[in-house]
């Protein structure tokens with residue numbers, strides 16, 4: 001009783017834009033304190049007004065400096081702006097977050113600006129959920145735009161694409177020379193490409209390189225991704241960047257994170273079972289489907305003599321096959337052909353002949369084009385025992401459907417063409 005009235009009180013204070021209440025609420029969400037989920041629920045219905053802009057890019061690209069310039073531009077235009085900077089909590093970037101705070105502190109002191117750094121501590125899924133709730137809260141508090149800064153490092157950029165209405169990918173000069181340096185997903189999620197440090201020598205060449213790269217790709221739903229040259233140091237191109245972000249929101253809408261229609265669960269279960277039945281490799285490894293649904297799948301196998309390595313324990317390749325099968329089924333459960341881009345596996349314990357192992361895959365984040373999964377391989381028929389291996393994977397979601405009459409057979413192994 002007392003807790004719920006407390007929640008209502010702080011929800012009201014958040015709606016009024018009370019800075020202390022907002023700061024307290026974010027801390028509660030970050031630490032999953034009692035009442036935090038109820039507060040998030042109380043405010044969730046008011047989310048969807050703010051324009052959420054994701055700013056991502058490689059470490060040191062100039063994201064924070066650019067955001068500081070955007071803060072100044074927004075306040076000049078009389079807008080209330082919030083920034084959430086997500087720290088990947090690596091020892092290397094520990095100092096960078098402090099740097100963010102210092103660089104942004106001048107603007108943060110202003111009444112219409114709210115800046116907060118989050119430490120990601122732990123897995124991407126938890127971070128994605130917390131960040132989403134904090135964005136909803138800032139949205140409900142009337143900030144518009146809400147900017148989210150993340151370092152482009154695999155899964156974080158997938159998470160930001162799910163969250164933001166407009167994704168700006170910041171490319172420092174020189175990166176365009178070596179397109180391979182830009183990881184598979186990062187260009188895929190860009191609504192705006194921003195070349196930073198426009199005052200340095202290579203910047204215009206980088207603009208040309210990126211424009212050349214974009215010319216090779218199909219347009220996305222009528223929106224033409226612009227390449228914008230900025231120099232936060234000189235304050236150049238910042239107004240144009242904000243204008244381009246506004247234009248993207250006009251063209252493609254706001255509240256992208258709130259609308260993610262999913263087909264009925266029964267469809268996914270049946271589809272996943274059909275896919276599993278067509279998987280000759282999994283069948284050869286004696287991997288069986290246990291359960292599946294939207295974005296998740298569970299498979300199991302009994303370690304047999306054919307799974308053993310020269311030490312007499314279960315071969316790492318067999319564990320990989322088990323985890324990868326769950327990954328493939330979960331990522332293809334939505335009906336679109338998903339192609340694996342990147343996986344990572346950690347082995348924790350050995351498994352022996354006769355043991356039953358289960359792998360459970362769950363979706364960590366999903367956008368129109370990219371999705372990430374976490375898979376745990378555990379002992380026991382339903383994975384109730386200890387952890388044997390853990391696996392994370394990212395897929396590229398193609399435009400092809402499993403169910404379409406002229407649809408090709410699913411080829412998870414096929415890489416997407418550029």
Ligand SMILES: Nc1nc2c(ncn2[C@@H]2O[C@H](COP(=O)(O)OP(=O)(O)OP(=O)(O)O)[C@@H](O)[C@H]2O)c(=O)[nH]1
Nearest residue numbers: 058059060061062063064065096151197231232233
């Ligand atoms: N010459 C020049 N340097 C810049 C500009 N913007 C940022 N820098 C420099 O680039 C370095 C990195 O800038 P940050 O803004 O911290 O970059 P970041 O992408 O936020 O970095 P992380 O958060 O650590 O990934 C700093 O030394 C900045 O001074 C610019 O417009 N021109």
Ligand SMILES: [Mg+2]
Nearest residue numbers: 063064096100
């Ligand atoms: Mg930064």
